[in-house]
Amino acid sequence: MKKYTLLIFIFLCASFSFSQEKKKTKTYPREQFTGLFNFSYEEKTDKIFLEVEKLDEDFLYVYSLASGVGSNDIGLDRGQIGDGVVVQFQKMGDKLMLVQPNLRYRANTTNDLERKSVKQAFAKSVLFGFPIISEKDKKYTIDLTPFLLQDAHGVIQSLANNKQGVYKIDKTKSALSLNRTKAFPNNVEFEALLTFKGKPKGSNIRSVTPNASLVSVIQHHSFVELPDANYKPRVFDPRSGAIDISYYDYATPIQEPMMKRFVTRHRLEKKNPNAAKSEAKEPIVYYLDPGTPEPVRSALLDGARWWNEAYESIGYTNAFQVKMLPKDADPMDVRYNVIQWVHRSTRGWSYGASVVDPRTGEIIKGHVSLGSLRIRQDFLIAQALLNKPFGENDKNYQPMLQMALARIRQLSAHEVGHTIGFAHNFSASTNNRSSVMDYPHPTIKITNGKIDLSDAYATGIGSWDKVTVAYSYSEFNSAKAEKEGLQNILDKAYKAGHRFISDDDARPAGGAHANAHLWDNGKSAPDELENVLDVRALAIKNFSKDNIRSYEPYTVLEDVFVPLYFFHRYQTEATSKLIGGLNYNYATKNDGQLITEVVSPKKQREALSVILQTLDAKTLKIPTKILDMFPPRAYTYSRSRESFKGNTGVVFDAVSPGATASDMTLSFLFHPQRAERLIQQKSLNTKQLDFMEMTEMILDKSLYRSYSNPYERELGHAVNVNVLKHLMNLAKHPSSSSAVKAQSQYILHTLSQKIAGRKYKESEKAYQFYYLEMLDQFKKYPEKFTKEASPKIPDGSPIGTDNCHYND
Structure with missing residues (x-):
């Protein structure tokens, strides 16, 4: 019996094992795909x-x-x-x-x-x-x-x-x-x-x-599949405006640099390389997302097509094309360069990215992502600037729409520019808006006493953009001709007044370059700040209920006012860079370019004089006729990060916007790096503006000033508190040098004495007490000081262009 049971057990195990093996090897119908990999x-x-x-x-x-x-x-x-x-x-x-x-x-x-x-x-x-x-x-x-x-x-x-x-x-x-x-x-x-x-x-x-x-x-x-070996990499030059790839070559002779740098670019070759004008063997073709609605679709097509003019200028015919993406095409397919319309819940950056052969720098696919909410911010800016845009007809949206579409054309060209190999040029705005690769603030003028939007954004490719295309894409018949030709392109560009300065030198708030900044305009930053403040003042004077449509909540009017109130924010930052500033280029040996030059004492003082207007309570105050139109927020119309912040609960805070704006200005002026540069520049040239003089000029416009108007007095107090906070921050900041800390502490010491000895009106004595208490507490317990934040400035950037993060 035991033997019989054992035999049955072995049989069952074998059967189970066989069935399991059979299950493992069982196959099912498969759909076959044949290609680079089957x-x-x-x-x-x-x-x-x-x-x-x-x-x-x-x-x-x-x-x-x-x-x-x-x-x-x-x-x-x-x-x-x-x-x-x-x-x-x-x-x-x-x-x-x-x-x-x-x-x-x-x-x-x-x-x-x-x-x-x-x-x-x-x-x-x-x-x-x-x-x-x-x-x-x-x-x-x-x-x-x-x-x-x-x-x-x-x-x-x-x-x-x-x-x-x-x-x-x-x-x-x-x-x-x-x-x-x-x-x-x-x-x-x-x-x-x-x-x-x-x-x-x-x-x-x-x-x-x-x-x-x-x-x-x-x-x-x-x-x-990687491209064939017929592509010829082009040597990168820091003056060219190109995006680069780099690697270390350990087979390099000892007397030569190991790091090799090449530009990123699409492969482009003439059908007839000896002809002055020739079609390309394979043109660069970009495809627009068919999900893009009109009139944005036409604007994006127009802007992207601007680049063809740059290729025409170096002898190509119709080498850069923009078409609609076929309905059955996949935008992620590497065979298509794509401009994609991307939706998000909030406004944000657009960007241009590229798939690049890391061996050579050849661009295989360009892919632009454009945020669909961006156009609405420019529309909002225009709506705030115009006098009674909805005064007669709620459908009178064309002036705002046209400015917004002008920005979208420029944005399309900008982001495509990254994907064909070009970096930001943040000094182009000082040379007649010579590049779509800058970040453009709308250029607004006052014509015959009225706000003029007609030239808000430039149209067409810029003269600098033609330089970058010429450097990266021109063809040469020999290595010697290429080397000489590329140098000639850059020499001509410099003589024509072109300058190239990119992200690392333009983005930092404490940056030093006098002519490179995001969202600024004009050959002279202080002159354009004067213009911006004039435009802002006129638009605020004209601002009324007719800046929104009929039966929209007055809460919407408050939201429209936000970009107008802070309209000066970027030009202020650009002007601040002249203070302790430097003019310089990515110069190379024997190229004849300016290497470095400190901004003159006269220009630095002129810049500071203009900036101080942004600390004036008369500039910062919101007229009472406008305040009367800002009730508590309407039901379901909650504040967002793009709204004014305040300290008065549901009631609109009339003072906090001024505190926020002045805090912004002071953060630029009292930056630890700027303060140190001012001290060093003074040590090298006794005629220069120095940190002590700058601070004294700020104090003259703030703590040493009185206002007779009670509303202006309250705004002035908010500015004064910000001045003290920023000076204390400099005196304690870990990034401040010992010289900056020494001078800041000395200024605070003498300031305490001056405030104590100054005669204040009865209505201002509470503020005198508060300032002295702040200074006394900082003197006794400096280790406890933390810079109390002012109400946060609403999101502004991007006004309508990217971070563009080009991968970028």
Whole structure:
């Protein structure tokens, strides 16, 4: 009996084992795809099986987001391109490894052992390991599905970095997406729906998801054949305005620099290189998102097409084209350069990104992302500036719309400019708006006593843009001719008055460059600030209920007033850079360009004199006729980050806007780096404006000044408190030098004595007591000082252009 039972048990085990083996080897129908890599999709298991024939051969891997989250703050947009990296499949045991070689360090030599020594010296990255499912005729089949279902784009990290919560992929709610999974001879495209599950912590993720605990997006993956070896890299020059790639070449002779820099650009060649004018072998073609509505669609097409003029100027005919994206085309497909219209819940940056061959700098795909809410901010600015835009007819929107569309044309050209290889030029505004690669503030004039919007934004490509195109895309018949020709292009540009200064020298609030800033205008920053203040004053004088449509809540009128009140913010910052400022170029030896030049004492004092107007209570006050039109917020019309902030609860705060504006100005003037530069410039030239003199001029316009008007007096008090806070901050700030701390502390010491000895009106004695108490507390307990923040300035940037973050 025991033997019989044992036999049955063995038989059942064998049967179970056989059935399990049979189940494991069972196959299901698969949809076949033929292209750069052949692959198949098995619907029953929701798997993609990739066939790998060529091992140890480079190709490009690109990841991106086909659908986004919809929050500017989180920064995960539809159409967002990730890094393009060179990879290859390598066989190791029973696996295929997807390996990313380290191209930052190379050896450009025919010596195999020298190349190998560099490869072995620096780490590579294995992106994924794939068990080999089958092998036939040296063709390996792997399951690509786990690779496609990972968070390649870093959604989890982005949510965490923005304090929106801790998330992880929920595989039960994730799947491959076949709509845009396709195969072509030079590229294969895959998509996957990924659902991220977690505990939401931030308001941003809650505001853009139906269920913030489950965030679902579609990630796109591209395997792309690398370009052939016929592309000729162009040497980068810091004066050229080009975006660069760089790497270290360890095979470089000792007497030469190891770091190699090349511009990024599309491949462009003439059909007839000897002809003065020729069509291109393959024109650069950009495609506009067909989901873009009119009249924005036409404006974007017009602006992007401006670039063709620059290519025409170097001998190309119709080499740069802009068309509508075919309906069946995938905007994430690397074969298409795309201008995409991106929606978000809040206004934010636009940007231009490129997929670049990291070996050479050749641009494979340009991808522009334009925020759809941007046009509405320019419309709002125009609405605030005009006198009674809705006085007679609520449909009288054309003047505002035309200014907004003019900005959209410029924005389109700007972002496309990044994707064809060009960096920001923030000094172009000082040379007759010579580049679309600057950030343009609307140029507003007063003509015959009226606000004139007719020249708000420039039209067409700029003269500097033609220089950048000439440098990056001109063809030459020899290496010698190229070297001489490129130098000649830059020499001519400098003699024509062009200057190129980019982000690192223009963005910092404590920046020193006198002619480079974001959102400024005019050859002279102080002169344009005078104009901006005049425009602002006239527009405020004219501001009325007719700046909104009939039956809109007066709350909307308050929102329209915000960009008008702070209309001077960017030109103020630009003017502040003359104080302790420097004029300089990215000069090279023997090029004849100015290297450095300190801004003259006269110009520095003139700039300060104009800026001090922005601390004047008469400039900062909001007329009572306007205050009377700002009731508590209407039902459901809550304040946002683009609203005025205040200290009076539901009632509009008449003083806080002035406190905010003056705090902004003082943050520029009392920047630790600017203060130190003023001290050093004075030590090198006794005629220069110095920190003590600047502070004394500020005190004359603030703490040493009295106002007879009670409203102006309250605003003046807000300015005075800000002056004291900023001086105390300088005296204690860890970034302040010892000289800045010494002079700040001395000023505070003497200021205490002057305030104590000054005669104040009875209505001002409370303020005198408060100032002395502030100074006394700081003197006794400096370690306890923290700079109390003024009401935060509403979001202003972008006015209608990017951060543009060009990848940018």
